[in-house]
Amino acid sequence: MSSPANAAAMPRVAVVGMYAFLIVSALFFLAPFLVILINSVKPMADIRSGNLLTLPSEITFEPWRIAWSSACTGLDCSGIKPGLWNSILITVPAVVISVLTGALNGYALAQWRSRFADWLMLFILIGLFVPYQAMLYPTVKILSGMGIFRSYTGIIFVHVVYGLPYTTLLFRNFYVGVPDEISRAARMEGASFLRTFWSVILPISTNIIVVVAILQFTGIWNDYLLGLIFAGNDNLPMTVQLTNIVNNSRGAAEPNVNMAAALLAAIPTLIVYFVSGRYFVRGIATGAVKG
Amino acid sequence: MARWFQRQMFRPTFTVVAFFAVIAIFFYGSIGWTFLMSLTKSSLMPRYDFVGFEKYADLMDNKRWIVSCINMVVFGALFIVGSLILGSILAIFIDRGIRFEGVFRTIFLYPLAISLIVTGLGWRWLLDPTLGIQAMVRDMGWENFAFDWITEPDRAIYTLVIASVWRSAGLVMIIVLAGLRSVDGDLWKAIRMEKIPQWRAYVQVIFPGMRPVFASCIVLLMSEVIRGYDLIVAMTNGGPGISTEMPAKFAVDFFFSRMNLSLASAASILMLLLSLLMLAPYLYSEFRRRD
Incomplete structure (x- = not known):
């Protein structure tokens, strides 16, 4: 690849400057994470006598234990544990259903020929950019009508439906590039549209499935607003419970406990990020250039 | 059937x-x-007594709404420019075959995996005058050092900019990097033959050729600005006073806790119009390119 002068060909001063900039930036990016990590294992006495950036005099996992099982969200003092469980129960089915519906719709759209196709793509594309605020209240009313507002089914339903334009477009853009011969051959064999989708198309879609699953997992796990409004008190996700612990007005938890709780909420998506590395990057790069 | x-x-x-x-x-x-x-006077429940655009006029007289809009413009401009500059510089450096490229990329990108709630809390703690950076510098001996923006009504908005640039610069970096890597090698050869200084090559030749890449970055960042809710709730909750309120939070607050449906709806519709207005040039060029 013929590219800009790489580091080896640059003047020495420039190379030093470049690395200095990169290292300072890296520190800026790492700072909040390191501060949270260090203080989550620091005894409260250290925080009172010093500041967040001093190193702990001893390492204690007591804040983690409290954050996990006895920090208070309002009147209830059972830590962030129920939130983690709720988030898993919400995220896993919502991701599976989003991926399947997105793939089915995306495949159908890619197969579907119509002179309105371009207009309908615009119709979906705009859906990507609609601020939730312009849909929230009517959605509350529709879900109340269906009897699933503030329920477990309701929050999953909302995640799937609100994610639909996004998942569908990602799959559609992938399937447009899949040779039509594959579907045609299956149809010749007498397979129905659904049959073709299930046994021929899905198995060759592993890459895009992983990308969409990662995007949806991060998005749904990190969601706050929809969980707050649609989940109901028994299913509040971890993000909502975390803010409840931190902002608890009656005897707020100590900073080290808050930080341990914040880390617990961040760990699942960080694991997905580190494990899936390249897929995550590809996901945001494809997801970014929507349409 | x-x-x-x-x-x-x-x-x-x-x-x-x-x-x-x-x-x-x-x-x-x-x-x-x-x-x-x-278009109605609905407050707690939907009522269909139409009053035309009265609520939109009310919004224009509502101090909190006006402050929210001004905040969004200030925040949006600084956040977008900041993310574009930092993200582009990082992309240029990463593109030069630096050592530990993987490590740097991982560090610059991990904030994207973390929820805006945890991001907001992390920066809130780091910038807390009695616990964070200010306390650290004072403990090191500079007793008069002040960095208390998060508690200053005139400055708090800038702390939101810092936190959001922290989160989104990696996104810009990865998109710009993909753009840089698809720049034609011959172009670089020509630049070297002409002995154009590298920084000028980027500013005058390479980046202008990547206009669509920057356009999609800007569209993405703008939609984040208009939707911005979680970060504000976690970091400043609109305060001190109303100094960091923004439209997305205004709408949610008036829908769900202040029970003024019609005013919240008017605010949401204005947010939607703004999104579409921002999106229009992008969609137009997208669709024209396809024809």
Whole structure:
């Protein structure tokens, strides 16, 4: 690849400057994470006598234990544990259903020929950019009508439906590039549209499935607003419970406990990020250039 | 009926129609309903006593709404420019075959995996005058050092900029990097032959050729600005006073806790119009390119 002068060909001063900039930036990016990590294992006495950036005099996992099982969200003092469980129960089915519906719709759209196709793509594309605020209240009313507002089914339903334009477009853009011969051959064999989708198309879609699953997992796990409004008190996700612990007005938890709780909420998506590395990057790069 | 249904299974049309019905109801139907409500005097419950655009006029007299809009513009401009500059510089450096490229990329990108709630809390703690950076510098001996922006009504908005640039610069970096890596090698050869200094090559040749890449970055960042809710709730909750309120939070607050449906609906519709206005040039060029 013929590219800009790489580091080896640059003047020495420039190379030093470049690395200095990169290292300072890296520190800026790492700072909040390191501060949270260090203080989550620091005894409260250290925080009172010093500041967040001093190193702990001893390492204690007591804040983690409290954050996990006895920090208070309002009147209830059972830590962030129920939130983690709720988030898993919400995220896993919502991701599976989003991926399947997105793939089915995306495949159908890619197969579907119509002179309105371009207009309908615009119709979906705009859906990507609609601020939730312009849909929230009517959605509350529709879900109340269906009897699933503030329920477990309701929050999953909302995640799937609100994610639909996004998942569908990602799959559609992938399937447009899949040779039509594959579907045609299956149809010749007498397979129905659904049959073709299930046994021929899905198995060759592993890459895009992983990308969409990662995007949806991060998005749904990190969601706050929809969980707050649609989940109901028994299913509040971890993000909502975390803010409840931190902002608890009656005897707020100590900073080290808050930080341990914040880390617990961040760990699942960080694991997905580190494990899936390249897929995550590809996901945001494809997801970014929507349409 | 059963046979008709069975026949549909062979066709994508059925899925396409079902999909568009869901989008039409939940997205466009909800938007329509929100718009209708914005024309009424509904407060706690929807009432259909139309008063025209009275609520939009009320918004213009509402100090909190005006402050929210000004904040969004200030925050949006600084956040977008900041993310573009930092992200582009990082992309340029990463593109030069630096050592530990993987490590740097991982560090610059991990914030994207973390929720805005945790991001906001992390920066809130780091910038807390009695615990964070200010306390650290004072403990090191500079007793008069002040970095208390987060508690200053005039400055708090800048702390939101810092936190959001922290989170989104990696996104810009990865998109710009993909753009840089697809720049034609011959272009670089020509630049070297002409002995154009590297920084000028980027500013005058390379980046202007990547206009679509920057356009999609800007569209993405703008939509984040208009939707911005979680970060504000976690970091400043709109304060001190109303100094960091923004439209997305205004709408949610008036829908769900201040019970002023019509005013919240009017605010949401204005947010939607703004999104579409921002999106229009992008969509226009996208569709023209396709024809």
